[in-house]
Amino acid sequence: MSTFAKTEGRAPRSPPGPDPIITVRHLWKLYGARADSFAKSRATPPGDAEISERHLFAAVRDVSFDVHEGETLVVMGLSGSGKSTLLRCVSNLITPSFGEVVVEGCDLMRASRAELVQLRRYKMGMVFQHYALLPHRTVLENVALPLEIRGEPKASREARALEMIDLVSLSDKAASYPAGLSGGQQQRVGIARSLAVDPDIWFLDEPFSALDPLIRRELQDEFIRLQKIVRKTILFVTHDFDEAIRLANRIAIMQNGRIVQIGTPEELVLHPADDYVASFTEHVNLTQVVTVGSVMVADRGAVAGPGAVRSSARLGDVAEQIMGQSMPVCVIDDGGRPVGTISQQTVLKMLLDRAKTG
Amino acid sequence: MRYRGIALLTALALVALAMQRGLAEGHWALTWPQGWQLPFADWLNAVFRFLSEFEFAGSGTGRDLTRLAVPLFEMPTDLLSNLFFEGFTSGFGANKQVLFPPLSWLALTVGVVLSCYRVGGVKLATLGAATAAYLLVFGLWSSAMLTMAQLAVAVPIGLVVGLLMGVWVWRSPRIRPGVLLALDQLQTIPIFAYLVPVVVFFGLGVAPAIIVTVIFALPTMVRTTVVGLEEAARTTGELAVSIGCNKRQALWKVVLPTAQDMLRVGLNQVVMLSFSSVIIASLVGAGGLGYDVLVALRRLAIGRGLEAGFAITLMAITLNSFLQHYSTGRVAGLAALGSRQFLALIGALVLGLTLLSLVLPWLAVFPEQLVLSTGPFFDNVIEWVNLNLYSITDGVKTALLIYLFLPLKHLLTSLPWLVVVLAVTIAGYLVGGVKRGLFLGGLTLLIAASGLWHKAMLTVYLCAVAVSFSALVGIPTGIWAGRSRNVARIVMPIIDTLQTLPAFVYLIPAIMLFGTGDFPSFVAIVAYSISPAIRYAELGIRTVPEHLREAGVQFGCRPFQRLWMIELPAAAPQILLGLNRTIMLGLSMLIVTALIGTDDLGQETVTALAKVDAGRGLAAGFAVAFIAIIADRLVGGLAERKSQPQRAGMTAAGAD
Numbered sequence A: 001m002s003t004f005a006k007t008e009g010r011a012p013r014s015p016p017g018p019d020p021i022i023t024v025r026h027l028w029k030l031y032g033a034r035a036d037s038f039a040k041s042r043a044t045p046p047g048d049a050e051i052s053e054r055h056l057f058a059a060v061r062d063v064s065f066d067v068h069e070g071e072t073l074v075v076m077g078l079s080g081s082g083k084s085t086l087l088r089c090v091s092n093l094i095t096p097s098f099g100e101v102v103v104e105g106c107d108l109m110r111a112s113r114a115e116l117v118q119l120r121r122y123k124m125g126m127v128f129q130h131y132a133l134l135p136h137r138t139v140l141e142n143v144a145l146p147l148e149i150r151g152e153p154k155a156s157r158e159a160r161a162l163e164m165i166d167l168v169s170l171s172d173k174a175a176s177y178p179a180g181l182s183g184g185q186q187q188r189v190g191i192a193r194s195l196a197v198d199p200d201i202w203f204l205d206e207p208f209s210a211l212d213p214l215i216r217r218e219l220q221d222e223f224i225r226l227q228k229i230v231r232k233t234i235l236f237v238t239h240d241f242d243e244a245i246r247l248a249n250r251i252a253i254m255q256n257g258r259i260v261q262i263g264t265p266e267e268l269v270l271h272p273a274d275d276y277v278a279s280f281t282e283h284v285n286l287t288q289v290v291t292v293g294s295v296m297v298a299d300r301g302a303v304a305g306p307g308a309v310r311s312s313a314r315l316g317d318v319a320e321q322i323m324g325q326s327m328p329v330c331v332i333d334d335g336g337r338p339v340g341t342i343s344q345q346t347v348l349k350m351l352l353d354r355a356k357t358g
Numbered sequence B: 001m002r003y004r005g006i007a008l009l010t011a012l013a014l015v016a017l018a019m020q021r022g023l024a025e026g027h028w029a030l031t032w033p034q035g036w037q038l039p040f041a042d043w044l045n046a047v048f049r050f051l052s053e054f055e056f057a058g059s060g061t062g063r064d065l066t067r068l069a070v071p072l073f074e075m076p077t078d079l080l081s082n083l084f085f086e087g088f089t090s091g092f093g094a095n096k097q098v099l100f101p102p103l104s105w106l107a108l109t110v111g112v113v114l115s116c117y118r119v120g121g122v123k124l125a126t127l128g129a130a131t132a133a134y135l136l137v138f139g140l141w142s143s144a145m146l147t148m149a150q151l152a153v154a155v156p157i158g159l160v161v162g163l164l165m166g167v168w169v170w171r172s173p174r175i176r177p178g179v180l181l182a183l184d185q186l187q188t189i190p191i192f193a194y195l196v197p198v199v200v201f202f203g204l205g206v207a208p209a210i211i212v213t214v215i216f217a218l219p220t221m222v223r224t225t226v227v228g229l230e231e232a233a234r235t236t237g238e239l240a241v242s243i244g245c246n247k248r249q250a251l252w253k254v255v256l257p258t259a260q261d262m263l264r265v266g267l268n269q270v271v272m273l274s275f276s277s278v279i280i281a282s283l284v285g286a287g288g289l290g291y292d293v294l295v296a297l298r299r300l301a302i303g304r305g306l307e308a309g310f311a312i313t314l315m316a317i318t319l320n321s322f323l324q325h326y327s328t329g330r331v332a333g334l335a336a337l338g339s340r341q342f343l344a345l346i347g348a349l350v351l352g353l354t355l356l357s358l359v360l361p362w363l364a365v366f367p368e369q370l371v372l373s374t375g376p377f378f379d380n381v382i383e384w385v386n387l388n389l390y391s392i393t394d395g396v397k398t399a400l401l402i403y404l405f406l407p408l409k410h411l412l413t414s415l416p417w418l419v420v421v422l423a424v425t426i427a428g429y430l431v432g433g434v435k436r437g438l439f440l441g442g443l444t445l446l447i448a449a450s451g452l453w454h455k456a457m458l459t460v461y462l463c464a465v466a467v468s469f470s471a472l473v474g475i476p477t478g479i480w481a482g483r484s485r486n487v488a489r490i491v492m493p494i495i496d497t498l499q500t501l502p503a504f505v506y507l508i509p510a511i512m513l514f515g516t517g518d519f520p521s522f523v524a525i526v527a528y529s530i531s532p533a534i535r536y537a538e539l540g541i542r543t544v545p546e547h548l549r550e551a552g553v554q555f556g557c558r559p560f561q562r563l564w565m566i567e568l569p570a571a572a573p574q575i576l577l578g579l580n581r582t583i584m585l586g587l588s589m590l591i592v593t594a595l596i597g598t599d600d601l602g603q604e605t606v607t608a609l610a611k612v613d614a615g616r617g618l619a620a621g622f623a624v625a626f627i628a629i630i631a632d633r634l635v636g637g638l639a640e641r642k643s644q645p646q647r648a649g650m651t652a653a654g655a656d
C-alpha cells in the first residue's frame, strides 16, 4: 500500500488518454473453502490474522489502478503472484471478493448477467495463454465464433473474420484446422478471434509465454504493429520483464497478490520501489528504456541547434548522435520547443552504469 | 508392510483350518445360520409389488402406467419391420390385403451399398455389400431385418438419452463423482438381473427388449459423454464465457463440438453394446437374430448358431463403421450429387426396385436355391470330433476336473464365511486403507447374510480358475507381443475378433467340444475374457518410456534383466488394469454360461427369470455386482498404488 502511494505521488508521465476506461479500486480475491460465502457475508476485507485463521488465501489483495484509453498496462510478476486472478477479476470471469471494478462506466460488481454478456460480446476481447482454439473448426470458423455467438449473419461474420485473419497475416491458412498450425500461428488465430468483435478493451493473459523465444519476439512485434492500427485499451499479463518493457505504456509489478509498484518502464528502471522490483530491472539495458527527457538538465532557455534531440527519444537511439558533439546537446519537446540540455557525461554514465552490473 | 500383510493372511488361513477341525459342522462361524438370513429377495419383491400395484391418483397402478409406454416402443419398431420385411397389410386371415409390399432385398442392399459408398468410399461399400450378401446367402435376411428394426429404435434412444443424461451429470458437479461411481457399479450387475424387473413392468415383447438394450448401453454412453465434456471444458477453458456465450451456446457451440471425438467413441460403444445384447434381449421376446442364436444354442445346432452369431457381429461392425464415417460429415464418393439429390436417387431406386418386386417374385424374396447352410458341415465336424478327439478332450477335461477344479471347488465352498470376510477386509485394508477394508468386508458380509453364500463361492471358484488361466496365458502372450512386432501382428487381430463376437457365441464351440458343466463354462470364459489380459499387457510393455529402456541398456542389462527390472515394473499398472478387465469380463461371461448348466449365481438369475421372480433375480444380480466390486477395488487399487508409489506409501502409513 505504501509503495503504491509512493509511486502515485511521483505522478507518472501523463497517460495516453485522459479518461480511465478501466478503474479498479481496493480489489480483493480470496480463495479457500467457502471463500465466496465468507466474502458475501461482510462488507470490508478481513485482516491477515482472520485470513489465515479461516485457512483462506488472498490471491489478489487491495489492488487499485486505472487503465486509460489507448493505454497498454502490463501486469508483471512471478508465477503465482496473482496476475491471472487479477485479470480475471477485471474481466469478471471470476467474481472479486471485495472492491470495485468499473469498465467504461459500467460497475461490474453491480451489473446484471445480461449486461455482462453484452459487455463481453461487444466491448471485451480476450487472448489465452494456451490459445483455446476449437479443434473441429477451421481458422475462419474459429475467428468467426464470437460473431456467431452474438448472432451475426454468416456472410458478414465471415467477411469480418477474413479481414481479421488478413490482419494477422494468415490469409492462406483460413481453411486449415488448428492442429495443422504452429504455436505462433495458433496464437495469431487467437488474436484475430479476440479482435473480431472490435472490442474496446483487450485482455491478454500471457499470450506469448508458451512460444519459443524467436517466435515470441516476432509476435511481440506483431502486437506492437497491431496496437498502432487498432488502438485498444489493453491489460496484458506476462512474467517476462523484457516483454513488459517492450510492450507497456505502464507496468504494474505484482508480488503475493499486491501491486508493489506501478509506473512507466523508465520509472521502474530508474527508481525501483524495492529490492523485488530491482531484481527485475537491474539487468535491463538502461539506454533502451530511459528517455532523454528524464535525465536532461531542464533549461527552457537552451538554444535549439541543428543537432537537437527530442525529449521523448530513448537514450539508446540518440546516444551516438549526442556523443558525436563536443558540447551539451539541446533537448526539444515534440512541438520543437527547447526544454533542456543533455551532456555527454550523462549519456556515458548511463551507458557504463549497466556495463558494471551486468 | 507387505510382510505384515502376508503374515496376517497366513495366520487367517491357519485359523480357518483350526476352525474346520475344531468346530462342529453347522457352527455359526462356519456356515451362516438360517435364522440370521436377511430376505433381500422378499424385500426387493415388496418394493416391486408396491411400485407396480400402487394406485397413482386414479390413473391406474404403476404397472398400468408403464404398460402405457409400451406402444411408444412398439409402434416405431412395427413400422420399421413392416417396411423392411413384412409389408403393410390390412385385415386378417383370408381378408388380408397387401397395401404396400416390404422393401425388396435388392432395393435395401443397393441403398445400403450406395450410402456406404457415399460416406466411406469403396472399402465401406464392400463391407456393406458383404454383410448384405452374407445375410441373404445364409437365409438370415428377415431375422436380421427384425433385429435392425428394433435396434433402429434402441440405438437412437440410447444415444439421445445417454447424451442428455451425460450433459446433466456434467453440469451438476456435486453429484458427478457419485453418479460416475454408480454407473461403474451398474455395469457390473449382470444384465440378466435387469430382465425380470423389466418384464414385471413392461411384459414380454419388443418394448422390454428395447428397454433392456438401452439399459445395457446407457451407462457407457453417459460415462463417455461426461468424460468427453470434462475434457472439452478443460481445453476450451474460459473461452465460452469470455465471448459472451449463454449456457445453451456454451454447450452447443463450444463444448459439445470440442468433445465430438469422445462422443464418437460413445456412439461406437452404444452400437456395439446394443448389438451384443440382442441375444439376451431375445430372452424377453425380441426375436430376430438373437432368437436364432438362442434357439440354436438350445438345440445345439452349432452351424446355425455360429451363422447367426457371426451375422450379429458383421452387422455391428458395418453399422458402426458407417456411423463413424457419417458422423465426420465428410463425403467420400458420388460427391457430384448434393445430399438432397443423393437421397432422391436412393429413394427412387428403392421405390422402383420394390415396385418391380410386385411383378418379379425373385426381387421380393431372395431365391431359395441360392441359400446355403453350414449346418451339415458342422454336424460332420462334431461327428468327427466326437469320434477322433473324444479321448483327448475327455482326458484333458477329466484330469483337470479331478486334480484342479474339484479340489479348488471343495476348498472355496468349505471356507468359513467369517474367515473370508476377515480376509477380504484385511486385503482391502492393505490395498486401500481402513475405509476400503471395512467397505469390502461389509459387502462380503452382505453376501453371507443374503443366504447366497454357497452359490457366490461357486461363482468365485469358477471365475478364479478361468481368470487365473486367462492371466497365466494372456499376460505372457501380451508381453511377448509387446516386445515383438511380428507376434503382435498375429495376436492382435485374433483378440480383436474374439472381442467383437457376442458372448453367447463362445458357448457353442465349448459345448461342442466338452458338453455341459463346469469345464465348457471354463473354456468359454477363458475365450471371452483373455483379450484384455493380452491387450493391456501388450500396451503396457509397448509404451514403456524409451528413456527407461535406454537407461537399462546403458546399465548393461541383459534382455531378461531388462524385462524383469525395468519393463515389467513400468508396465505393472497397465497389466493390473488388464487383469481387472479380465475379471469383469469373466464374471459377465460366467453368468451367461448359466445357460449350459452351472450351479452358481448366474443359474440363480436364470431361474429367477424363468419364474419371473424379480426380487430373487436382482438379489443374485447384486451379489454378482458385489463380487465384481470387491475384485475391482482390490485389483484396481493395486494398479493405482503401482502407478503412484509415494502416495500409496503415505496411505499405508496410516493417513486414513
Ligand SMILES: Nc1ncnc2c1ncn2[C@@H]1O[C@H](COP(=O)(O)OP(=O)(O)O)[C@@H](O)[C@H]1O
Pocket: A031, A032, A059, A077, A078, A079, A080, A081, A082, A083, A084, A085, A086
Ligand atoms: N481457483 C483457485 N482456487 C484456489 N487457489 C487459486 C485458484 N486460482 C488461483 N489460485 C491461487 O492463487 C494464486 C495466484 O494464481 P494466479 O493468479 O493464477 O497466478 P499467476 O497468474 O500470477 O501465475 C496462486 O497461488 C494460485 O495457486
Ligand SMILES: [Mg+2]
Pocket: A083, A084, A085, A206
Ligand atoms: Mg497466470
